[in-house]
Amino acid sequence: MTDHSALGDHGDHSGYLSQAPGGPGLWSQAISATLHCLTGCAIGEVLGLAIGAALGLSNLATIVLAVLLAFVFGYALTIAPVLRAGLPLGAALGVAFAADTVSISVMEIIDNAIVLVVPGAMDAGLASWLFWGSLVFALAVAFVVTVPVNRWLIARGKGHAVVHQFHH
Template sequence: MQEHNDKDAHPHHGGGSLRWATAKHALRCLIGCNIGEGIGAAVGFALGWDVTSTLVLAVALAFAVGYAFTMIPMLRTMPWRQAAKVTVIGDTASISAMELTENLLAFAIPGFMMASLADAMFWIGMGIILPAGFAVSYPAMYWAMKREQKEGGSMMQAHHH
């Protein structure tokens, strides 16, 4: 097998570069976090909770599902303890940036927080919030993956298999 001197290039993994691997990982994280957040918002709404309690549940589930979306594929290539460590180190800053940005925007967009799935404002808001969440999570994810790559590459290996 050929060795690669360029640390950003991983053509044998099909990703092409650390930037591409980061984009794929940030997108998977965004999907997982927003599934968790959506479940939390739906539960809070269904139970008639206030906005603060619903937000706390939604953010907690965003972290839990986001971590799960990262960890589960890693379990094919590393033990649970190592996968958990890499996940927490790699995803915490990214998820925090994403959640802060998405929630600040959700409150800033007039009518978004009260919009139903049938309202155009909900979908317009999502069209603003989701790309913004990705945009702020990407640099945090890139930094974490670059750091991991320099420290031994277990995250990089796990995300390419």
């Protein structure tokens, strides 16, 4: 468990933790956090899969590249505003890791598993509707699966609830 006490007063995370357990506000926050995650994952996935396909990398190498880039872009989207809020880089990295690791991991497992099981999707090439259609479908399913995960994390003061205090 990461200790974020050095990051300052967390307050009550108004809008996150103060929501009723089944309230619509908590679902709204989870959807917002998942969209944030989806943005970083999609940038990394598209870039990684496109680079892998263009260079003729193996499916495994392409997926590894896409996953690495998804984490890089996912974390970068969290780190940038946290740095602007005045946190030093080390603390900002800690916030990003705490906020996004579970969400990105779930999203990456789901979307890559789907792309792998769609027959021919990985070998279809960048000009193919099969390639792009399977990727869009995979990211959509990953989003749907990840929203309740993020809701669960936020309700417990974890995940994106950690970064909420730095959004202005």
